[in-house]
Amino acid sequence: MDDITDPANLPRRKLSREERRLQLIEATISVIAENGFARTTLGEVARRAGLSHGLANFHFESKEKLLAATLDHLSDEYRANWQAALAVAGPHPADRIAALIAADFAPVICTPDRLAAWCAFWGEAQSRPLYQAHCGSNDAEYQRLLDGLCRELLALGGYPGDAVRMARVLRVTTEGVWLDLMTMQAPYDRDEALATVWAVAAAFFPRHFGPEGRLTV
Amino acid sequence: MDDITDPANLPRRKLSREERRLQLIEATISVIAENGFARTTLGEVARRAGLSHGLANFHFESKEKLLAATLDHLSDEYRANWQAALAVAGPHPADRIAALIAADFAPVICTPDRLAAWCAFWGEAQSRPLYQAHCGSNDAEYQRLLDGLCRELLALGGYPGDAVRMARVLRVTTEGVWLDLMTMQAPYDRDEALATVWAVAAAFFPRHFGPEGRLTV
Amino acid sequence: MDDITDPANLPRRKLSREERRLQLIEATISVIAENGFARTTLGEVARRAGLSHGLANFHFESKEKLLAATLDHLSDEYRANWQAALAVAGPHPADRIAALIAADFAPVICTPDRLAAWCAFWGEAQSRPLYQAHCGSNDAEYQRLLDGLCRELLALGGYPGDAVRMARVLRVTTEGVWLDLMTMQAPYDRDEALATVWAVAAAFFPRHFGPEGRLTV
Amino acid sequence: MDDITDPANLPRRKLSREERRLQLIEATISVIAENGFARTTLGEVARRAGLSHGLANFHFESKEKLLAATLDHLSDEYRANWQAALAVAGPHPADRIAALIAADFAPVICTPDRLAAWCAFWGEAQSRPLYQAHCGSNDAEYQRLLDGLCRELLALGGYPGDAVRMARVLRVTTEGVWLDLMTMQAPYDRDEALATVWAVAAAFFPRHFGPEGRLTV
DNA sequence: GATGAATGAGCCTTCATTCAT
DNA sequence: GATGAATGAAGGCTCATTCAT
Structure with missing residues (x-):
């Protein structure tokens, strides 16, 4: 159940704070570029980063702060x-x-x-x-x-x-x-x-x- | 109650199509300038024009078309x-x-x-x-x-x-x-x-x- | 301006109450049949009858009464x-x-x-x-x-x-x-x-x- | 405040996807039966299920798909x-x-x-x-x-x-x-x-x- | 009689945010 | 850390109704 060699567990490996932040920031740039400011949503950013919806808020507290970052x-x-x-x-x-x-x-x-x-x-x-x-x-x-x-x-x-x-x-x-x-x-x-x-x-x-x-x- | 100088009665005054359209377009420019594209809403445009939000859709059919106009x-x-x-x-x-x-x-x-x-x-x-x-x-x-x-x-x-x-x-x-x-x-x-x-x-x-x-x- | 022989005035000729009502009822049947109850609107009924939006309300007072009729x-x-x-x-x-x-x-x-x-x-x-x-x-x-x-x-x-x-x-x-x-x-x-x-x-x-x-x- | 028996806390209880879907579908049947197709709204469906209206869209994406389901x-x-x-x-x-x-x-x-x-x-x-x-x-x-x-x-x-x-x-x-x-x-x-x-x-x-x-x- | 501009309630939908797990 | 269900505010849009012309 917790077999660390199970490949299914690999994608879940926890990245460092900084890696996740960078990943989300790059996704944000990409989404802004493609969809524009008005249609940039946390959901889309998370999807493009391959992460869950809630994680963006976890790392940046709010959309505003993600944009600032x-x-x-x-x-x-x-x-x-x-x-x-x-x-x-x-x-x-x-x-x-x-x-x-x-x-x-x-x-x-x-x-x-x-x-x-x-x-x-x-x-x-x-x-x-x-x-x-x-x-x-x-x-x-x-x-x-x-x-x-x-x-x-x-x-x-x-x-x-x-x-x-x-x-x-x-x-x-x-x-x-x-x-x-x-x-x-x-x-x-x-x-x-x-x-x-x-x-x-x-x-x-x-x-x-x-x-x-x-x-x- | 029928005081024509009552401002509450003014919005009900009818204008020609072209006059209203222009009025709404100017309001749109003003709102975009102040709030940006992302926060430009039909409601705010209508409020700034002193009109109901339904009227914007009546004259332009959609937000998209208002922006195009x-x-x-x-x-x-x-x-x-x-x-x-x-x-x-x-x-x-x-x-x-x-x-x-x-x-x-x-x-x-x-x-x-x-x-x-x-x-x-x-x-x-x-x-x-x-x-x-x-x-x-x-x-x-x-x-x-x-x-x-x-x-x-x-x-x-x-x-x-x-x-x-x-x-x-x-x-x-x-x-x-x-x-x-x-x-x-x-x-x-x-x-x-x-x-x-x-x-x-x-x-x-x-x-x-x-x-x-x-x-x- | 009021030339009754002007063909432009012909379509505007006023029909009797009963004729208008029948015209609107037939349009209603047609719209219900095509769009269903949920999408039957006074506007569509009026359009199909070739009449103005407000006339349906004028003749039937409300949508409810038009449906009843x-x-x-x-x-x-x-x-x-x-x-x-x-x-x-x-x-x-x-x-x-x-x-x-x-x-x-x-x-x-x-x-x-x-x-x-x-x-x-x-x-x-x-x-x-x-x-x-x-x-x-x-x-x-x-x-x-x-x-x-x-x-x-x-x-x-x-x-x-x-x-x-x-x-x-x-x-x-x-x-x-x-x-x-x-x-x-x-x-x-x-x-x-x-x-x-x-x-x-x-x-x-x-x-x-x-x-x-x-x-x- | 953390009383788990407080009904106000109940809706926040998470259910599995399938349970929620079934709950919403049953509520939909009930609302259609009572109000008819034309007056079946997501809000009413959600209210009858004791849930927020946003959840219906979360689970079914749209009203259309809820009806289809x-x-x-x-x-x-x-x-x-x-x-x-x-x-x-x-x-x-x-x-x-x-x-x-x-x-x-x-x-x-x-x-x-x-x-x-x-x-x-x-x-x-x-x-x-x-x-x-x-x-x-x-x-x-x-x-x-x-x-x-x-x-x-x-x-x-x-x-x-x-x-x-x-x-x-x-x-x-x-x-x-x-x-x-x-x-x-x-x-x-x-x-x-x-x-x-x-x-x-x-x-x-x-x-x-x-x-x-x-x-x- | 007839028109169509104007209003506003109500709907569907999106989405930032919260939070149990 | 991470997930995703749940909430609710807010936006776009529709449309019955009203009413000046």
């Missing part, structure tokens, strides 16, 4: 991604800006599921306080960093213009092409998306960002 | 706005591009409610087929137009670069700053938003779009 | 039918019983719509008081008549058995084959239905009801 | 009843026909609630496809059996007549007296109902079915 996960993952990219980038501001741009289209980050989940969080007014609470500081950190890099490169290159606006354009262009990838019926591919953001950098910093997607420092 | 309304309104702007713009491509950019930030269009509603429709996976069906052709028309104008201006000004990408950047930058206006805790104002998009145009077409938000043809 | 109509029609059949039948009890049986399968009465409506009224518990109130006396009259005829024929023919039971069997067999016509996937036709009831009469009164559906008095 | 239950119960009766009946066709007739008036089957529910399913056009899908095969099996028995007895006894029609009359007479029990204000009792069907058998097969409800083989 999901947003946290996405935000941390995003931050870790660009930080890793920065770590291996050269010291020149153009290098670092290029690294940040490229990082946004890394295969781990620029996944259909993850893009759709981001869009859902942006679009849902209900989630705005959630978003502020969980991504606000990460976003602000990113923005300060990009602002600084643009200011440095502006000074180095003697370019005209407003660094804050340029940083903003770089950021929102990325978000915009992400939206395109979600919204359009026959969207362009990830390379074209990256090239589009690169074109912005090339327009702002023509002597550093070449037309062919290469740095020309 | 709302999206149609937004889409038509947006299209009418930029077409009107084009109608009074000069023939030069720079004039026309500037008109299109400015139109996106017209007070009628760039309303908090309307921006939030647009974002909600973009973000909700559930509404993607709806969006395609109701805005797809308008979007495509806008994009073709902007593509053509960029191509003309590129040729006229002897600028380097890819017209399609430039048109795309102009469009997604607008969407991006709209998102900022929705997402940020302390967003910049509409003028700064417009200036941001203008900065893109100035970077792409420096001899036509001056740094001060003025055409320099 | 429909049942009255069916009941009166049924009664009128067998009374007419009796009026032209000979005086012999066998003649009169045969006339009653045949009357139940007259093309005017034994219509799919009407059968289905009868079944609906029988089946719907809710309508049982309604049924009693509106058909009870007609049913009782019919039953007394048939009881009497069976008693006479029993005496005349020297048959054994209980007249009341025989009358009951004749009646319920008719109802039963009606139900068959409604319930079965591939029911037999009206002639076979009539032959079935005739077979009962032939079993009870073999010297009067021949095997070939002919009286053998 | 109810019909299945009735149909299986009916079939099991006459099969059990056949199992203990003698081999002679008259014995078997008599067993079938008597089975239809067994106290378990011929309950007011169950009769009313049957009538409701017959009468409601909406439920006709449901009926075909769930009772069609059982009905056909019963009919084939009765056809065969009548044919055998006809041959054995040298009776004139059409076996199929006789079988049909036996069946519809049963249904008809059932309807009487439902429809009439002061119906006769179950014994008289049985005697009525017996009278039919006696008329068809006089040398086997005696006038006193006894087989005379």
